[in-house]
Amino acid sequence: MNLDNYIRKHIKNIPFYEGVDPSIKLAEESGILPEDIIKLNANENPFGKTLALGENLSSINIHEYPDPNQKLLRKSLSKYTGKKIDQLVAGSGSDELIDILIRIFLDQGDKLIDAQPTFGMYEFFAKIQGANVVSVPRDENFNLDLESILNQIDKSTKMIFLASPNNPTGNLASLKEIKTLLESELIVVVDETYFEFANKSYSGLIDDYENLVILRSFSKWAGLAGLRIGYAISNPKLIQRMLLIKQPYNINSAAEQVAILAMNKKKNLLTKVEILIEQKELIFEFLKNKKGLKAYPSSANFILCDFGQYDSNDVFNQLAQKGIFVRKFSNQLISNCLRISSGTPDQTGKLLQVLDNIIS
Numbered sequence: 001m002n003l004d005n006y007i008r009k010h011i012k013n014i015p016f017y018e019g020v021d022p023s024i025k026l027a028e029e030s031g032i033l034p035e036d037i038i039k040l041n042a043n044e045n046p047f048g049k050t051l052a053l054g055e056n057l058s059s060i061n062i063h064e065y066p067d068p069n070q071k072l073l074r075k076s077l078s079k080y081t082g083k084k085i086d087q088l089v090a091g092s093g094s095d096e097l098i099d100i101l102i103r104i105f106l107d108q109g110d111k112l113i114d115a116q117p118t119f120g121m122y123e124f125f126a127k128i129q130g131a132n133v134v135s136v137p138r139d140e141n142f143n144l145d146l147e148s149i150l151n152q153i154d155k156s157t158k159m160i161f162l163a164s165p166n167n168p169t170g171n172l173a174s175l176k177e178i179k180t181l182l183e184s185e186l187i188v189v190v191d192e193t194y195f196e197f198a199n200k201s202y203s204g205l206i207d208d209y210e211n212l213v214i215l216r217s218f219s220k221w222a223g224l225a226g227l228r229i230g231y232a233i234s235n236p237k238l239i240q241r242m243l244l245i246k247q248p249y250n251i252n253s254a255a256e257q258v259a260i261l262a263m264n265k266k267k268n269l270l271t272k273v274e275i276l277i278e279q280k281e282l283i284f285e286f287l288k289n290k291k292g293l294k295a296y297p298s299s300a301n302f303i304l305c306d307f308g309q310y311d312s313n314d315v316f317n318q319l320a321q322k323g324i325f326v327r328k329f330s331n332q333l334i335s336n337c338l339r340i341s342s343g344t345p346d347q348t349g350k351l352l353q354v355l356d357n358i359i360s
């Protein structure tokens, strides 16, 4: 039997998504002790670990399936977001919600638009669905090229995905841009995974536009990337459809419990978000003042920097030798860029010291 003859043709051609390695693996490969690894490559939040989980986790009924309707979780989300319960659904990370939306709206051959450089999962899931992805390049400062986007819309175009703040560039979409796209009657997904760092949301538009979906995550502001939990805000009709087609038990009991705990402790966690924003500004100022580099202002918890006359691969390797791991890209639009996530003040201190020696 030849398995290849059975695998659907379009599935064979999908480039795999390059996720980041966990710190244990980075330590193993670099020979550096796990506690000395400074992991600034996935926009994670080192402060998530500070939630006191012991008692909360041991009280979970792990022998029971979690609630398919996510009642308690959605109630908490409603309090946290100010939206109604029927306007909210949770997913296993915002990643799962991207997948669910694409499966709801895209047939094979339908078109999805994204604005490159951006988060890779929109393209990844669309291709698995057999849809076509039209990637419209952003301008030189990575703002949207609205005219080119509008020019790409035709009968087969169903969805547009915009991250605001955008990963990896850090910039926000404007109200005018979002409204223009909403008026074009596509399904507009605004991915606000970094919302708590930017404090700017378009969720206020959901009562006016049935074609708007907002995505959020607990991976970044709450530091729960390992538990996989995010949520969507949209109109009740679409939320109901998402609830109907999601895996019944998509949110595991631990994720549900800890996300509720995080929302109850939001004051504490948002103080940590403030610290991460300060660290991001320190990294930005440092890079901005180095001759020949171009650092892009960011409303998220990371900075993208073009290393100009320096070879970013070389900078990446020199940082890695000191146990500092940042993100590099194969995307041609940002091939000499690195993206650096903000970490604790200690981590930023070490990062800037090492960078100062590399870029003198």
Ligand SMILES: Cc1ncc(COP(=O)(O)O)c(C=O)c1O
Pocket: 042, 043, 092, 093, 094, 095, 096, 119, 163, 166, 167, 191, 193, 216, 217, 218, 219, 225, 228, 229, 230
């Ligand atoms: C823009 C954007 N959307 C979605 C995600 C995925 O988030 P989650 O961990 O909630 O799946 C990320 C993660 O880096 C991201 O940068």
